[in-house]
Amino acid sequence: MIRPTTTLLLRKLITLPPLSPTHTSSRILRRLVPTSSHVIEYQPILILQCSPDLIADPAMRKSDGHEPRMLLESLEEGKVVWREDVGEDDGQWYDVGMVIGEIVEDDEEEESEDVEEWTWQAYLDEPDE
Numbered sequence: 001m002i003r004p005t006t007t008l009l010l011r012k013l014i015t016l017p018p019l020s021p022t023h024t025s026s027r028i029l030r031r032l033v034p035t036s037s038h039v040i041e042y043q044p045i046l047i048l049q050c051s052p053d054l055i056a057d058p059a060m061r062k063s064d065g066h067e068p069r070m071l072l073e074s075l076e077e078g079k080v081v082w083r084e085d086v087g088e089d090d091g092q093w094y095d096v097g098m099v100i101g102e103i104v105e106d107d108e109e110e111e112s113e114d115v116e117e118w119t120w121q122a123y124l125d126e127p128d129e
Contacts, residue, residue, distance in 0.1 A: 012076045012118040014101040016048070016094050019070055019122055022056040025093045028086065028100070029069065035082045038106055039074050046072040047125055051093070071125040076118050078103040 016026050026048040033045050048070045055061050055068065074080075082101040086094065094100070103118060 010105070011115045012078070012103040013099050013115060014045075014074075014080070014082075014103060014118050016096050016098050016100060017072070017120055017122070018096045019048075019050060020054050020056065023050060023054045023096055025051045025095050026070075027091065027093045028088050031082060031088050033080050035080060035101075037080055038078070039080050039103065040077050041075050042073050042121075044071055045074050045080065048072060069125040070122045072120050072122050074103065074118065075120055076103045079106045 019026075028046060029049050030047040031045065032047065033039055033043070039045060050068050050070055052061060052064070052066055054070075055066070058064065080101060080103055083099065086092075086098075086100045
């Protein structure tokens, strides 16, 4: 008997990542790609402003209330679909781990049952002083 070969489509959930062990929340300053855009690996997709607890030691912060900015790159490839109820530069702070979108294969029309969290890398995005 011959069995058809199928490819499992995979969805990657875009979450607000824990950028340090003490990091609790972020707000989205800017989405660098619009929804339904194709992204490639190492493409910057978000600029976040992070809660002061990103830097655990208060002595290492620029000030007590310093809220570092971070640039996030996707290490996934596919079509980005942002959640419509999560705003950009709306002043709202979101908890680390909150799902703010997903990356799907470009031709995927139905929701895949195979879901994983996205992989990313982040860089400090602040002017030198």
